[in-house]
Amino acid sequence: MTDAGTSGERRGRSPLGLAILSAIGIALIAGFVSLGVWQLQRRVWKLDLIARVEARLHASPVAAPPVADADDTYRRVTARGVFRNDRETFVQAVTERGPGYWVLTPLVGPQFTVLVNRGFVPAEKRAVHDRPTYPVSVTGLIRMTEPKGGFLRSNDPVQDRWYSRDVAAIAAAKRLGPVAPYFIDADATANPGGYPVGGLTVVTFRNSHLSYALTWFGLAILTGVGLVILWRGGRDRSSE
Structure with a gap:
């Protein structure tokens, strides 16, 4: 042994x-x-x-371009046009103000159309928020499209249920024709009646x-x- x-x-x-x-x-x-x-x-x-994002957040806005890519994310831009309120889209959201929706509305400008995330509305304000019918100027941040849907939730264009801000899918579902391949997160400029609430873009990087x-x-x-x-x-x- x-x-x-x-x-x-x-x-x-x-x-x-x-x-x-x-x-x-x-x-x-x-x-x-x-x-x-x-x-x-x-x-x-x-x-x-x-550092680059911080510089963009505090820079003077430039005219919104007809196209943009990931390198342009969080660039401050200004777009002018008329909202197509009849084609707005509600995207489910959870914000510092609680659950509700982002209001995405096509802004038809003289040269191109761009989706604008006008801001947040709670469910009870979904039908009664401000919808201007006159020409407007919107300042905000360029954001890239969010294809397919959210975590474990796929967008359902047929039922008009949206969990992410998918520019191409929204444009197709709302029959908008060609649109800019990004959307604009509107800044905190107050809307009449207080809703939608803009300026809620979360700009933090772990x-x-x-x-x-x-x-x-x-x-x-x-x-x-x-x-x-x-x-x-x-x-x-x-x-x-």
Whole structure:
């Protein structure tokens, strides 16, 4: 019994086993360090994004363009035209004011049509909010389309049930024809009667990349300590 146990212990301490464990440990360290470096790079990107968005939020508005892409998100713009109130769309929303709807209304300008998120209305104000029929000027932030729907909820154009601000789908369902491929989040300029309530755009960016990086680097250090202990144990056993 003693001989068998001693033989098994020696096999567990073989140079091949030590080499395999060492290779795995080194690979883990390399992976953890790579992930830590990647998180630091993500942190630099996130800080740059936050700085750019902050600059856009405080910049003077420019004329709304007929097209825009993700690089234009949160740019302040002004659009002029007439609202097509008969084609407005209600998108379910949960805001700091509670549950309700975003009111998306086509703004028909001299050159193109753009959807405007005029703001939030609670359910009881859905039918009685302000609907101007005269030419207006809207200032707000460019936002990118939100295709398909919300979390676990798909938009249902046939039933006119919307969970996300899907520009293309809304334009098709409301028969708007060509529209700008983005929507404008209206600013906090008050509407007659108080609704819709604009200026509720949430502009926050989670930035936990430094803590993630430190976690990965910490795991690399712990793995390195484990390797040192393993190597010392192997050296001590080889000298027996």
